Amino acid sequence: MKPTHARSSTLEFYKKAISSFMPRLTIPWDNVRREGHPTRSEAVNQLIKTVKRFEVRREGVLSSARRPIEYDEFRDLLTLVRNDGKQTQHYKTSSVFTLQ
Template identity: 60%
Template structure:
């Protein structure tokens, strides 16, 4: 009989959850007396194996796994943002967020916590910026946040530096920005950093 309700990973999760609380994990399961470790049950393991076989043949439940965004999709998103919204601070902010997110491979919730203090000028290469992602969910220690180099792009739609500069330039009051929390001092410093790029 073909599985239509659950995937093997859905069936494996409760098994792993129960197993983590079993004091005697090496004990076998006795189906007659119903004693031992139920996660070592032959019936359960055979069922999961059978469901996996159906999945390989694409006869099981469709996967709901996420996939990565393709480059074409990302470019279409940038074009959509720019064409659907009027040219104001919000559209420049979204374009800047998306292009920088693509450049540094970040999550969108991490991007919205961006601070100008995480940018610094690159003394070796004046046309680039140094950036540190300090608040991602996988960062536990300071050494987990190395400096990344933000490089410009020949394509103005994709250029993280150009989009960030346009956003800063279009913001009437950079100190109240919803994208970057900033002080006037860091805003001036960032403006000076971007000046050679323009």
């Protein structure tokens, strides 16, 4: 079963968020009685490991991480805007990009 909804980093964040609200952190999860600390469950940790394996194989959910724009990309974008035929849009957009 391929992961389709979340990446391992998202699942780890959810695990940490749930864990911060658990009153007794030292009690492990009990599968029979279904009580204790659910983020210490072997099933939760195994799920995160499985999702990581799919990510390594590039079969999981695509990353939505953003990266900063490179200088060459910025320069190409600025050149493209400055060569645009519309004068009002040309000045407005190039000034916004230049002041960034």
